[in-house]
Amino acid sequence: MSIITIIGAGQMASALSFPATENNNKVRLVGTPLDRNIIDTAKATGFHTTLKRQLPKIGIEYYQIEDVNKAIEGADVVICGVSSFGVDWFADNILSIIPENTPILSITKGMVNGEDDKMINYPHYFLSKVPSNKKLSISAVGGPCTSYELADKDNSEVVFCGDDINILRMFKSLFETSYYHISLSTDIVGVECAVALKNAYALGVSLAIGLAIGFDGSGKEHYNSQAALFGQSLKEIKHLLKLAGGGEENIIYSGGDLYVTIFGGRTRKVGTLLGQGFSFEQTMKKLKGVTLESIVIATRTARYVRGLAKRGIVKLSDFPLIIHVDDIINSGAKVDIPWKAFESEKI
Template sequence: MSTVTLIGSGQMASALTFPLYENGHEVRLVGSPLDNEIIDRLREDNYHFNLLRTLHDGIHYYKVDQVKEALEGADVVVCGVSSFGVDWFLNEIIPMIPEGVPMISVTKGMLNFEDGRLQVYPEYWEEHLPEGSKLKIYAIGGPCTARDLADHDHSFVGFCGRDIETQEMLRDIFSTSYYHISLTTDVVGLEAAVALKNGYALGTALAIGLKNICGDDGVAHVNSKAALFQQSVKEMDDLLELVGGSHRMIMFAAGDLDVTVAGGRSRSVGQYLGEGLSMEEINEKLAGQTLEAVVIATRTAKAVKALAKAGKIDIAQFPLLMHVDKLLNEGEKVNIPWKEFETIEA
């Protein structure tokens, strides 16, 4: 069996301990600099107070100052930090990963640059590896919530990386009767797809908030939510082409969009915006929570606007993204641009 060290004890990394431990591997869970309270509680009774689940007895817990010990003898390293920990992981952890040990990430998001370029995190890390490093970086993406995974709900994700052989080894380590894994070498496509879904989950969830202010008849407004879902998939597919990903990866974007709209922080932000709350009020309501949807929507909108300014794309392709950007960053109120969604296909 293998030894797997997961760094960052957030919800998804902690949920991955279930298939790993149940496959007979030695599992080491390391807290980030922000996770000391989580690790303290896990050491008491294996209960994760953010995941709201009890982890298997027999998992080894480490605080960040013990990370070197946790990496000794590891066969696989999992990056489980949020997007705000990308540079910390690059500077503090990657140089410590033993040579020949692959790293696989559950961190979702993209970086944007002034020229409109968007870059997924595995590419960013690869570009900034220490001189002489031969580290192979892989990533996980797809429609999988941490609590459902911990509860053994059937989950179907994708692993991506530069070579299939190592991915097959990783799949053997992670896969179970309920955790199903496809493999792809399209790193940009898979990672961009599952990053974009957070911003578009926010946009789709606007309809949920609008429902709450359109009378007390209990009508679910499924048409408007479905329309926003549909527009989200269309815009995400266009963005996948823009960053150089395969159109096939839209399946992971759509699946992840569906599960994210069903619940979580991205849905909450969109719902509150639909109800008319300002971002200041939303930040107060969700104090202490990492709002990945706000980050990725803002970065993607900046990239699209830069490319449009350079004459490389037509900004009219992305009316929902532009509306979400105005809600988040210009204080506008919800006024969904339905007419701008209409197209003519000849």
């Protein structure tokens, strides 16, 4: 039995308690300052208010953020379970209290823009925030897996990535079950880039849903247009993976994650509303209070592309979909899919 401390009581972080406890591990679920109601309710009833599921009855303890030191003490591993909006909070408040010999696994998907708008994945960003005299091992989770279906024990294929294959094997032993299947990779850049980009492009594909159903929602959802945008997304992501220095084989994680994200959730709602003709401001008002990581990732990805184009490394015309998404959410452009720009001629 191992002690697994999870910092952040969001949906995916909490869903991981299912495979973890099934493997006879002890889970300590710690809420961030924004998770107080989740922790209070779960502690009293076992019900997770946003995951909408009963959490495991055995093997899980609940902590508010004030008790985070107690929750980390004696833990064998720590899971970073915050959203991309909580990355800096985790870096500033949690990394410093995690012992050097305690491996960290991050479930947060995304990246930040560094110097020259370079894309930096979260494990490397976290390490840049650690004092030079402190050594931490930070791995991450990628791949197509929704929190509620993990909690329902639907078969899911994910990948754990990190610098140390032995640490990754240890993490795999803690979480792998008959329904939670785990591959391992030491290509952190490739995996993290692949799964971060899917949020930006899922928004782009979802524009077709809104265009099809129309402003009043009376239309019928079409799939040819979604498939076309899906294919263009993979084309652009594959190019970005190569530019970022990640292996192109990681496109399978983008593809799978893109597929599952388009079928439901927050990113689909954003793209659908924009496609229906609502302005970005109207869309944000309708989704007030919803964590919208896709907006952040799309903006950062476009910034990266624009920076490369400014230096003559790429052409903006190589990335028509993400540039159009960026124009919609950051420049007030109306949805007008650049279909002709997707065409190519191969001889």
